[in-house]
Amino acid sequence: MARAVTTQRKAINTAFAWGVGLLIFFPILWTILTSFKTEAQAISDPPVFLFFDWTLENYAVVQERSDYMRFLWNSIIIAGGSTILGVIIAVPAAWSMAFVPSPRTKDILLWMLSTKMLPAVGVLYPIYLLFIKLGWLDTQIGLVIVLMLINLPIIVWMLYTYFKEIPGEILEAARMDGATLKSEILYVLTPMAVPGIASTLLLNVILAWNEAFWTLNLTAAKAAPLTAFIASYSSPEGLFYAKLSAASVMAIAPILIMGWFSQKQLVRGLTFGAVK
Amino acid sequence: MTLKGAFFAASALVSVSATALTAEVLTIATVNNGDMIRMQGLTADFTEKTGHEVNWVTLEENVLRQRVTTDVTTKGGSFDIMTIGMYETPIWGANGWLVPLDDLSEGYDVDDILPAMRNGLSHDGTLYAAPFYGESSMIMYRTDLMEAAGLEMPDAPTWEFIREAAVAMTDRDAEINGICLRGKAGWGEGGALITVIANSFGARWFDENWTPQFDQPEWADALNFYVGLMNDAGPPGYATNGFNENLSLFQQGKCGMWIDATVAASFVTNPDDSTVADKVGFALAPNHEGVEKRANWLWAWALGIPAGTQKEAAAKEFIEWATSKDYIELVAANEGWANVPPGARTSLYENPEYQKVPFAQKTLDSILAADPNNPTVDPVPYVGVQFVAIPEYAGIATDVSQEFSAVYAGQQTVAEALEKAQALTIDAMEAAGY
Numbered sequence: 178m179a180r181a182v183t184t185q186r187k188a189i190n191t192a193f194a195w196g197v198g199l200l201i202f203f204p205i206l207w208t209i210l211t212s213f214k215t216e217a218q219a220i221s222d223p224p225v226f227l228f229f230d231w232t233l234e235n236y237a238v239v240q241e242r243s244d245y246m247r248f249l250w251n252s253i254i255i256a257g258g259s260t261i262l263g264v265i266i267a268v269p270a271a272w273s274m275a276f277v278p279s280p281r282t283k284d285i286l287l288w289m290l291s292t293k294m295l296p297a298v299g300v301l302y303p304i305y306l307l308f309i310k311l312g313w314l315d316t317q318i319g320l321v322i323v324l325m326l327i328n329l330p331i332i333v334w335m336l337y338t339y340f341k342e343i344p345g346e347i348l349e350a351a352r353m354d355g356a357t358l359k360s361e362i363l364y365v366l367t368p369m370a371v372p373g374i375a376s377t378l379l380l381n382v383i384l385a386w387n388e389a390f391w392t393l394n395l396t397a398a399k400a401a402p403l404t405a406f407i408a409s410y411s412s413p414e415g416l417f418y419a420k421l422s423a424a425s426v427m428a429i430a431p432i433l434i435m436g437w438f439s440q441k442q443l444v445r446g447l448t449f450g451a452v453k
Numbered sequence: 454m455t456l457k458g459a460f461f462a463a464s465a466l467v468s469v470s471a472t473a474l475t476a477e478v479l480t481i482a483t484v485n486n487g488d489m490i491r492m493q494g495l496t497a498d499f500t501e502k503t504g505h506e507v508n509w510v511t512l513e514e515n516v517l518r519q520r521v522t523t524d525v526t527t528k529g530g531s532f533d534i535m536t537i538g539m540y541e542t543p544i545w546g547a548n549g550w551l552v553p554l555d556d557l558s559e560g561y562d563v564d565d566i567l568p569a570m571r572n573g574l575s576h577d578g579t580l581y582a583a584p585f586y587g588e589s590s591m592i593m594y595r596t597d598l599m600e601a602a603g604l605e606m607p608d609a610p611t612w613e614f615i616r617e618a619a620v621a622m623t624d625r626d627a628e629i630n631g632i633c634l635r636g637k638a639g640w641g642e643g644g645a646l647i648t649v650i651a652n653s654f655g656a657r658w659f660d661e662n663w664t665p666q667f668d669q670p671e672w673a674d675a676l677n678f679y680v681g682l683m684n685d686a687g688p689p690g691y692a693t694n695g696f697n698e699n700l701s702l703f704q705q706g707k708c709g710m711w712i713d714a715t716v717a718a719s720f721v722t723n724p725d726d727s728t729v730a731d732k733v734g735f736a737l738a739p740n741h742e743g744v745e746k747r748a749n750w751l752w753a754w755a756l757g758i759p760a761g762t763q764k765e766a767a768a769k770e771f772i773e774w775a776t777s778k779d780y781i782e783l784v785a786a787n788e789g790w791a792n793v794p795p796g797a798r799t800s801l802y803e804n805p806e807y808q809k810v811p812f813a814q815k816t817l818d819s820i821l822a823a824d825p826n827n828p829t830v831d832p833v834p835y836v837g838v839q840f841v842a843i844p845e846y847a848g849i850a851t852d853v854s855q856e857f858s859a860v861y862a863g864q865q866t867v868a869e870a871l872e873k874a875q876a877l878t879i880d881a882m883e884a885a886g887y
Contacts, residue, residue, distance in 0.1 A: 217704075217725070220701040220705070242490070242493065302527065305524075309527060309529050314529055393512070393520065394520060394523060397508075397531040397532060398509070399508075401510070405510075408511075408513050408516055409511035410485060412486055412513070413642075414514075414696055415486055415700075415720065416697055416701060416720070417485065
């Protein structure tokens with residue numbers, strides 16, 4: 178039986194939820210507002226909130242100084258490519274762990290996750306030297322592979338969790354109907370796990386889009402994505418906060434818009450299996 | 454077409470073909486400072502003159518340092534020119550990681566580079582990076598507040614005067630702090646300032662046997678003075694203030710004095726950004742009474758060529774263009790004399806147009822007052838004013854400055870911080886084999 182909720186309680190809950198939501202969103206809101214201020218207004222004390230002379234000058238300056246589209250294109254290729262490649266590898270891996278586990282499956286999963294515990298800078302030099310040998314420095318393909326490898330443990334873990342929720346009997350039935358392994362994964366398992374796969378894709382696109390260690394350290398002029406675009410506006414000797422904010426808004430806008438339109442899918446996937 | 458016309462057409466064709474054959478695309482790593490941004494905007498002039506194109510990779514200072522260090526030590530070849538400082542240049546030059554700049558053209562006039570800059574960017578007398586702009590540190594102060602306090606700033610004040618003036622100018626109700634100084638942890642932030650303050654109190658990082666000197670009374674005097682001054686007349690939360698935070702406070706009229714990089718002078722006197730642009734005076738960085746050394750550092754952002762680049766000739770052409778007298782004239786024509794890259798060439802300070810810039814002479818005096826080869830009262834085995842030019846320094850000084858920042862934040866005493874600084878520096882130096 179559903180619990181009775183009073184109107185007053187509903188109002189309090191709504192106000193609280195809005196408060197938490199605004200608190201989380203506030204840094205982004207402030208960055209957006211700052212991007213429309215002059216540099217002097219950006220540092221004014223007390224800070225100005227809405228009542229200032231809004232200007233698009235920072236966006237014009239950033240557009241003039243940087244080739245935004247090149248950075249954006251690199252971000253799309255690197256984040257999209259690494260995620261798709263990761264999912265292609267992770268789906269069969271997660272399938273085997275979920276449906277034909279070996280005595281070592283749990284250990285393998287834990288070992289995979291443990292690779293995420295190593296600080297990235299600890300392997301910077303080996304990776305850098307490998308990239309020099311392979312000719313991958315400042316290339317999209319190099320970053321696609323590195324980011325795929327970095328995010329692979331998370332992709333496998335997420336898919337493994339979703340696949341575990343799917344009853345093995347359904348796959349057995351498909352096998353009895355003569356489905357091959359390929360057909361079983363492609364036509365039975367994958368459609369049932371679409372929400373989980375979609376949320377895994379989305380989350381990993383976001384992770385790859387925002388990755389700022391390898392993308393800064395393995396690129397120069399050609400393959401640099403939007404993280405390098407933002408870094409180019411940060412200055413320890415000079416107040417360029419308004420321009421930095423404009424660059425940040427331009428960098429996060431595509432992923433923010435993508436997240437906005439796919440939020441239903443994202444929430445559905447993330448809560449998949451939470452309630453039985 | 455006449456014979457003469459045909460000859461000129463053919464010559465032009467040959468010239469264009471030759472340019473196309475030798476034209477390169479240079480990749481240059483740099484920082485997002487005002488002078489570098491202006492350089493990027495003027496790159497078309499270089500391309501027009503040489504045919505070479507330029508790809509800029511602009512990064513935040515610490516990211517840039519990590520990025521170019523990784524590349525130069527592994528001979529990655531990602532960059533043809535790197536923007537580096539006085540700390541890296543002699544170390545990298547000694548390791549053979551940079552191309553020597555000992556064959557620059559006669560017209561470049563290498564002897565015009567300020568001797569302090571040339572020495573700081575050389576190893577064993579060989580220049581390894583050309584200074585794009587140089588800086589020292591000096592006092593920037595509010596002339597109106599100084600006058601209201603009934604004081605007059607000497608050209609070369611002592612710390613004792615600075616303390617008296619700072620206390621007199623402080624008005625907590627009006628949110629005016631007598632003095633704003635860096636306190637933020639980091640060897641290039643608060644670490645740089647406290648090192649030059651220590652120099653001006655007669656302290657040093659190491660004695661001639663590389664023994665750390667934090668257990669000496671001069672360090673305690675310097676640190677106690679700084680903490681006392683900032684507690685009495687500094688802004689709240691100064692432990693986390695760096696260059697940008699203090700610049701912001703000064704521009705909003707909340708600092709009576711600010712001792713920091715000379716390049717800040719063009720920011721605080723720019724009426725577009727600063728509310729106190731017409732009320733700023735300049736003076737040499739102070740010294741402790743009876744101590745000869747002043748608290749002024751020496752730094753240059755310079756352009757160096759990593760060894761192993763395939764485009765060495767074109768890279769040298771760019772460096773000659775960007776650090777030349779002609780480039781200074783180009784900036785002056787486009788942006789005005791106040792915005793030319795300062796502190797690199799003697800001829801700039803002899804230029805009557807530049808002499809009209811209010812902070813020009815004090816900048817030069819500050820640069821000339823810093824001596825990287827003899828930075829302290831007592832002799833030291835290292836080169837560098839606000840740093841020690843050894844590879845281990847960045848790590849050690851970052852840790853030491855974190856201990857000092859904990860004092861500024863009220864988390865430990867001066868004595869505790871100095872004791873920890875001494876212990877961690879001994880450990881690090883022993884581990885490094887000193």
